[in-house]
Amino acid sequence: xxxxxxxxxxxxxxxxxxxxxxxxxxxxxxxxxxxxxxxxxxxxxxxxxxxxxxxxxxxxxxxxxxxxxxxxxxxxxxxxxxxxxxxxxxxxxxxxxxxxxxxxxxxxxxxxxxxxxxxxxxxxxxxxxxxxxxxxxxxxxxxxxxxxxxxxxxxxxxxxxxxxxxxxxxxxxxxxxxxxxxxxxxxxxxxxxxxxxxxxxxxxxxxxxxxxxxxxxxxxxxxxxxxxxxxxxxxxxxxxxxxxxxxxxxxxxxxxxxxxxxxxxxxxxxxxxxxxxxxxxxxxxxxxxxxxxxxxxxxxxxxxxxxxxxxxxxxxxxxxxxxxxxxxxxxxxx
Amino acid sequence: xxxxxxxxxxxxxxxxxxxxxxxxxxxxxxxxxxxxxxxxxxxxxxxxxxxxxxxxxxxxxxxxxxxxxxxxxxxxxxxxxxxxxxxxxxxxxxxxxxxxxxxxxxxxxxxxxxxxxxxxxxxxxxxxxxxxxxxxxxxxxxxxxxxxxxxxxxxxxxxxxxxxxxxxxxxxxxxxxxxxxxxxxxxxxxxxxxxxxxxxxxxxxxxxxxxxxxxxxxxxxxxxxxxxxxxxxxxxxxxxxxxxxxxxxxxxxxxxxxxxxxxxxxxxxxxxxxxxxxxxxxxxxxxxxxxxxxxxxxxxxxxxxxxxxxxxxxxxxxxxxxxxxxxxxxxxxxxxxxxxxxxxxxxxxxxxxxxx
Numbered sequence: 001x002x003x004x005x006x007x008x009x010x011x012x013x014x015x016x017x018x019x020x021x022x023x024x025x026x027x028x029x030x031x032x033x034x035x036x037x038x039x040x041x042x043x044x045x046x047x048x049x050x051x052x053x054x055x056x057x058x059x060x061x062x063x064x065x066x067x068x069x070x071x072x073x074x075x076x077x078x079x080x081x082x083x084x085x086x087x088x089x090x091x092x093x094x095x096x097x098x099x100x101x102x103x104x105x106x107x108x109x110x111x112x113x114x115x116x117x118x119x120x121x122x123x124x125x126x127x128x129x130x131x132x133x134x135x136x137x138x139x140x141x142x143x144x145x146x147x148x149x150x151x152x153x154x155x156x157x158x159x160x161x162x163x164x165x166x167x168x169x170x171x172x173x174x175x176x177x178x179x180x181x182x183x184x185x186x187x188x189x190x191x192x193x194x195x196x197x198x199x200x201x202x203x204x205x206x207x208x209x210x211x212x213x214x215x216x217x218x219x220x221x222x223x224x225x226x227x228x229x230x231x232x233x234x235x236x237x238x239x240x241x242x243x244x245x246x247x248x249x250x251x252x253x254x255x256x257x258x259x260x261x262x263x264x265x266x267x268x269x270x271x272x273x274x275x276x277x278x279x280x281x282x283x284x285x286x287x288x289x290x291x292x293x294x295x296x297x298x299x300x301x302x303x304x305x306x307x308x309x310x311x312x313x314x315x316x317x318x319x320x321x322x323x324x325x326x327x328x329x330x331x332x333x334x
Numbered sequence: 335x336x337x338x339x340x341x342x343x344x345x346x347x348x349x350x351x352x353x354x355x356x357x358x359x360x361x362x363x364x365x366x367x368x369x370x371x372x373x374x375x376x377x378x379x380x381x382x383x384x385x386x387x388x389x390x391x392x393x394x395x396x397x398x399x400x401x402x403x404x405x406x407x408x409x410x411x412x413x414x415x416x417x418x419x420x421x422x423x424x425x426x427x428x429x430x431x432x433x434x435x436x437x438x439x440x441x442x443x444x445x446x447x448x449x450x451x452x453x454x455x456x457x458x459x460x461x462x463x464x465x466x467x468x469x470x471x472x473x474x475x476x477x478x479x480x481x482x483x484x485x486x487x488x489x490x491x492x493x494x495x496x497x498x499x500x501x502x503x504x505x506x507x508x509x510x511x512x513x514x515x516x517x518x519x520x521x522x523x524x525x526x527x528x529x530x531x532x533x534x535x536x537x538x539x540x541x542x543x544x545x546x547x548x549x550x551x552x553x554x555x556x557x558x559x560x561x562x563x564x565x566x567x568x569x570x571x572x573x574x575x576x577x578x579x580x581x582x583x584x585x586x587x588x589x590x591x592x593x594x595x596x597x598x599x600x601x602x603x604x605x606x607x608x609x610x611x612x613x614x615x616x617x618x619x620x621x622x623x624x625x626x627x628x629x630x631x632x633x634x635x636x637x638x639x640x641x642x643x644x645x646x647x648x649x650x651x652x653x654x655x656x657x658x659x660x661x662x663x664x665x666x667x668x669x670x671x672x673x674x675x676x677x678x679x680x681x682x683x684x685x686x687x688x689x690x
Contacts, residue, residue, distance in 0.1 A: 038359050045396045091371065093399040146405065148452050185544070185590045185602065195496055196541040228677045229582060241537045241582045243490065246338070265680035280342065293340040 017273060019312055020281045024299060025063050027284025028054040031296060046297075047089040048079050052101035053300035055108055059324045060307050060315045073111050076102050077118055084125035085144075095144045096133060099126065100156035107163050108327050127166035130157045139174030140192075150191050151182055155204035158211040159321060163331055167211070176212050179205045187222030199230055199239040203252040206259050210320045215260065224262035227253050235270030236278075236289075246288045247278040247298050250305025255319040258308050268309045275302045366390050374403045379410040388436060395444050401453045408433065408457070412464060427469055430461050434473070445488065451497055462504065471508045477501050482525075489529060495538050519549040534575050537583035544590050547604050561605040562612075565594060568604075569620075579627050585636045592620070592640075595647050610651050617648050635673040638666040663688065 031054060034040045043050070051072060058066045078090045079102060085094025086102040103126065106112045116122040133142045133153065141153035154175055161167045181193035182205055188197030189205035202223070209215055230237040230253045236245030237253040250271060257263040277290040278298070285294030286302035307317035316325040348356070370390050373383040387404050390397065408429065415425035434457060440450055458477060461470040481498045485491060502518050509516040523546040529539035547568070551561055568591055575584050594603040595613040608616070624640050631637055642663050649655035655663075664685075671681045 036353065036357060036360070038356055038363065041360055041363055042394050042396070045394075045398055087399065091399070093402050095398065144402075146402065146452070146456055148448075184541070185593050185599070186586055191492070191496055192499075194499065194545055196492070196538050198492060224680070226586075228680050231676050233676075240490070240492070241586055242535045262680070265677055265683070267676045267678070270676065287340075287342060288338050291342055293337045293342050295337045298337075 017276050018281075019276060019306065019314070020279060020284065021061050021313075023281065023284035024279070024286075024303070025058060025061055025066055025284075027280075027294070028058055028296065028299065029066050045088045045092065048076065048086060048098040048101045048105075049088070050296050051075065052104050053296045055105055056323060057296075057300040057303045059108060059327070060303050060317055062313060062315055064324075069109055069111075072105065073109060073114055076105050077114065080120050082120060084121055084127075084129035086126075093144065094129065096130065096141065096153045096156050097143065099130060100160045102126075103160040103163055104321070104323055107331050108323055110327075112164070123164045123166065127161060127164055127169050130161055131166075131169040133157065134170050134175070136171070136174075139171055139176070139178040141175070151179065151189065151201050151204045151208070152191075154179065155208040158208045162211050163321070163328075172212050176209065176214050176217070179209055180217060183219075186226045187219040187224075188226045197226065197240065199227070199237070199249055199252040199256070202227065202256045206256045207320045210259050218260055220260040220262065224257065224260055224265050227257050227262065228265040231266045231271065235267065235272075235274035237266075237271070244289070245274070247275055247286055247305070248288065248301040250275050251301040251308075251322070254305050254308045255317075255322065258319040263308065272306060272309050272311050275305055278302055363393060366393070370400065370403065374406070377410075379407040383407060384411075392440065395440050395447045395450050398449045401449050404453065405456060408460070412460065416464075423465060423469065426464050427461075430457055430465075430473065433457055441484075445484065445491070446493070448493065451493060455497070455500060458501075458504070462508065467508050467510055471505070471510070474501060474505050474508060478505065485529070489533055489536050490538050492538070495542065515553075517549075517553055519546055519553055522546055523550055534578070535581045535583040537586060540583060540587040540590075544587070551604055558605070558607050562608070565591070565605045565616075569616075573623050576627060579631045579634045579637055582636070585640065588640060589643065592643060592647060595651070597651060613651050614648060617644050617651070620644050621648075633673060635670055638669050638673070642666050642670075660688065 031050070051067075055067055055072065058064060076086070079086045079088070079092070079098065081087055081094040083094055085096070086099045087093050087095065088098050092098075103112075106114065112123060115126060119125070133144070134140070134157065135142065135149075140149050140151075141157045142149060143153050157170060158167065158175070161169060178193070179189070182189045182191070182195070182201070184190060184197045186197055188199075189202045190196050190198060191201050206215075206218060206223070209217060229241070230239070230249065232238060232245050234245055236247065237249035238245045239249050239252065254263065254266075254271070257265060274290075275286070278286045278288070278292070279302070280287070280294050283294070284299075285296070286299045287294045288298050303314065304317045304322055306312075307314045308319060310316075317323070318325045318328040321328045366386060366389060370383070370386050373380075373386065384404070384407050387400060387407060390400050391404065394400075411429055412426055415429065416422050418425060434454070437450060437454055437457075440447075441454075444450060458470075458474060461473050465473075478498075478501050481494060481501055485494045485498065488494065502522055506516040506518055523543065526539045526543040526546060529536055530543065533539075547564060550556075551564060554560070556564070572584060572588050572591060575581075576588070578584070590603075593599050594605050594608065595617050597610070597613070600606050600608065621641065621644050624637060624644065627634075628637050645659050645663055646655070649659060667681060667685055667688075671678060674681065
């Protein structure tokens with residue numbers, strides 16, 4: 001069981017302002033039936049992320065059973081490598097990004113114990129794969145053995161390890177000090193120390209600080225100001241000053257604002273209306289902007305964005321973990 | 335990562351012929367994938383295998399695992415060349431140069447594909463590890479030219495700017511004996527200036543400028559007077575730029591500069607040792623400048639935000655907000671509530687904080 005992650009074929013105008021739940025559910029469920037499209041095979045490197053995006057969106061849409069549970073678990077486990085990490089698909093190399101998705105999927109399906117039963121070395125092995133990617137000098141995290149650095153990986157490590165109850169395997173204070181070095185005078189954060197602020201990196205840094213219990217280090221008013229300036233007249237968010245809006249920033253900006261208690265600093269109803277204009281009301285799914293191609297990445301983050309805004313019947317999302325709130329509440333209290 | 339900016343197209347049932355064609359493409363792709371997997375599993379790092387890897391990556395540069403195969407294949411080649419003795423440097427240089435060349439058309443076609451840039455950095459780092467400084471330095475210098483070209487095509491490319499920092503850091507470390515200092519702070523400052531000159535609303539370049547000014551002053555062990563001089567120049571520059579007061583990038587740079595007058599964060603700025611009275615002088619001068627900008631731009635919310643910010647900074651330095659100033663802040667705030675309905679909640683919170 002796996003889902004195609006690339007662009008979908010879709011039609012339709014976008015004046016419909018209602019959330020087409022059933023269309024989106026069908027769209028996600030059918031992603032795995034497109035093996036006769038080249039795109040399905042060219043996006044294999046996103047497969048495990050795609051399952052996480054699709055599964056989480058389905059949970060938020062109130063259809064947690066829409067994907068076959070056992071097949072999903074089997075697929076996740078088939079992506080594990082000997083070093084304990086997970087690749088994007090069977091045979092692909094292990095990388096932080098997919099290992100985090102694997103953990104998030106197993107937690108969402110309440111199937112972490114499958115790691116002990118059928119995985120390679122149980123959750124301890126997964127934890128050690130992640131912990132070994134921390135740079136002991138700087139506290140930052142690499143994506144894999146080849147050494148790319150990005151605050152995304154630090155967040156991913158904190159996310160997965162805390163869900164597994166293994167955060168003690170890494171040097172949290174050092175990682176926190178590293179995050180502080182990524183902060184700029186505008187109160188926002190960059191991908192590495194000294195780099196320009198970017199809404200995606202703000203989410204990774206602020207959510208990681210939330211997991212570490214160090215939100216006291218965030219300049220909430222200044223950051224909240226910068227984040228709220230991401231909203232444009234269309235209602236959508238951009239990721240940096242003077243850039244175009246994109247539905248996925250509904251999540252990166254919105255969740256960051258929610259984590260620092262400033263979500264009411266933007267116009268939620270205008271944002272929701274913008275997100276809804278990005279949906280394909282006929283074939284399902286969301287694109288980056290109104291009228292554009294849909295894909296499961298934007299579909300997931302658009303729905304998660306609507307969840308932050310308590311839109312309609314969508315289930316509550318955890319702004320720190322980007323998973324259903326009921327799931328994280330249950331897991332983190334274990 | 336996902337599709338960006340691709341217009342949705344009307345679905346057309348694929349003709350049977352088109353379907354068959356696509357199936358053949360899939361078959362070819364999978365066959366190539368299988369071949370590469372087999373060769374790599376058998377550690378057969380021959381020129382033919384490398385050719386197949388190239389072919390597969392040209393079809394799908396997002397296939398990160400295959401970039402890892404390529405690294406292993408290259409490492410194998412490097413070890414073989416190293417064993418060759420005298421000709422090793424020449425051989426390794428050729429291998430790296432050829433591979434850098436292989437990436438160029440891919441980068442042109444897929445400029446936002448992370449994996450290609452990561453692989454390229456790894457390759458250049460290999461040059462650093464395996465070749466004499468004089469040789470690897472030349473490769474990194476060419477890389478600086480390449481990233482310059484790329485940023486001239488897409489001047490806000492987030493990865494492009496990050497990549498530039500890596501290249502500059504490497505070049506600064508790859509110094510030869512005859513070079514006095516490796517620092518490129520001045521030439522990079524000039525570069526940022528050029529980029530701002532091309533497009534004033536390029537915040538990436540303004541951000542880079544902020545970082546470089548700090549470095550320049552620190553490297554010169556600049557005196558407080560020199561720091562003040564730099565600050566004056568920057569204030570003049572931003573005032574001239576703000577003849578377009580509707581550009582958010584400029585106001586964020588302005589906000590960065592105002593941090594110099596905030597006693598709690600001034601140590602992170604270019605002029606950390608200003609006295610309180612100097613700070614107040616600057617802030618009052620700033621208030622006048624901004625007030626002038628209002629003329630003809632009464633509907634520009636950024637102007638009111640900046641007036642409020644400066645007034646609050648004055649109160650921070652003085653230790654109190656006078657009644658007169660509070661009234662002014664409230665009147666600007668009422669403008670903001672009108673002009674900036676998107677952020678109404680923010681302004682309401684601020685209003686409440688003032689009355690506390």
